[in-house]
Amino acid sequence: MAEIHIDPLEKKWIYFIAFFLLISWGTILYYTFGKGVRPPSNVEVIDSARLHLPDGVGGGEFMEKNLGVHVDNNDHIKVIMVAARYGFYPQHFTVPVDTPITFRLASFDVLHGVHIPESNMNTMIVPGYVSEVHTQFTKTGQFPLICNEYCGRSHAYMYGMIDIVPKAQFKAEQSAHAGSMASNKDTQEQRT
Ligand SMILES: [Cu+2]
Numbered sequence: 001m002a003e004i005h006i007d008p009l010e011k012k013w014i015y016f017i018a019f020f021l022l023i024s025w026g027t028i029l030y031y032t033f034g035k036g037v038r039p040p041s042n043v044e045v046i047d048s049a050r051l052h053l054p055d056g057v058g059g060g061e062f063m064e065k066n067l068g069v070h071v072d073n074n075d076h077i078k079v080i081m082v083a084a085r086y087g088f089y090p091q092h093f094t095v096p097v098d099t100p101i102t103f104r105l106a107s108f109d110v111l112h113g114v115h116i117p118e119s120n121m122n123t124m125i126v127p128g129y130v131s132e133v134h135t136q137f138t139k140t141g142q143f144p145l146i147c148n149e150y151c152g153r154s155h156a157y158m159y160g161m162i163d164i165v166p167k168a169q170f171k172a173e174q175s176a177h178a179g180s181m182a183s184n185k186d187t188q189e190q191r192t
Contacts, residue, residue, distance in 0.1 A: 037120045042132035051082065051106055057130075062106050069093050071174060077101045081160075083125045084108035085152050088145050088160030095162065096170035097140045103133040113149035116162060124149055137164045 006014075031037040050056030052063055060066060062082055068090050070078045077099055082089045084107065095101055105114060105125045112125040118139055123131045145160035165173075 035120060036135075037122075042130065044130040044132070045128060046106060046130055048107060048109075048127045051108060057106065061104070064089075069095060075099070079103045081105045081114075082108055083112040083114065083147070085110065086147075086154040086158040088114065088147075088158070090160070092161040093163070094165055094170065094173065095137065096167045097137050097164050099167065099170075100134065100136050103131075103135065105131040105133075110151050111149050112147050112151050112158070115146045115148045116143050117146070118143065122148070140164050140166060 046057040054060040054063060056062070061080060067080050067082060070080065072078070077095060079093065079095065079101060081103065083105060103121070105123070106129075107125045107127045110127060113123065114125060114131075115122045116137075119135060119137055121133055121135050123133050125131045142161060142163050145162060147155060147158040151158065
């Protein structure tokens with residue numbers, strides 16, 4: 001059998017391309033299965049203009065008084081947020097580390113994005129849709145929420161803050177809060 005002649009330079013390029021493909025696929029596989037980075041798959045159509053109304057989206061899910069961190073009886077955590085030019089609301093909130101968290105985000109106006117560094121939290125917030133992200137933070141500390149979709153002149157100043165605290169500290173703060181609000185029937189905890 002005649003040997004196929006491959007030019008040495010051509011050979012180098014074959015190896016280079018093969019190496020490059022392996023690195024690319026390896027990176028994708030590592031982040032997909034190792035780090036849990038994948039595109040959000042929730043499709044939920046809403047009327048953005050009715051976000052703030054009691055009879056609006058999800059029976060008033062995104063009304064101002066419902067925004068924030070909700071803990072249900074099974075200790076599941078849900079964070080309801082609105083993105084609007086130029087901020088995230090609530091602007092500063094606290095969640096526990098190593099706990100499954102569901103974020104539900106909606107935009108009041110234009111396209112926004114949200115990214116929390118050192119986590120897999122990264123999604124677009126498209127007007128007319130609810131962006132739902134399931135995540136779990138593995139590091140405590142204070143991190144910014146950064147808008148990563150250009151949304152207007154003050155886009156660069158659009159941010160929020162998240163405090164990721166140890167579970168015990170979160171529980172203590174929750175019960176202290178519940179205690180101080182016990183006389184007020186309008187607490188978020190009772191609403192969920
Ligand atoms: Cu922006």
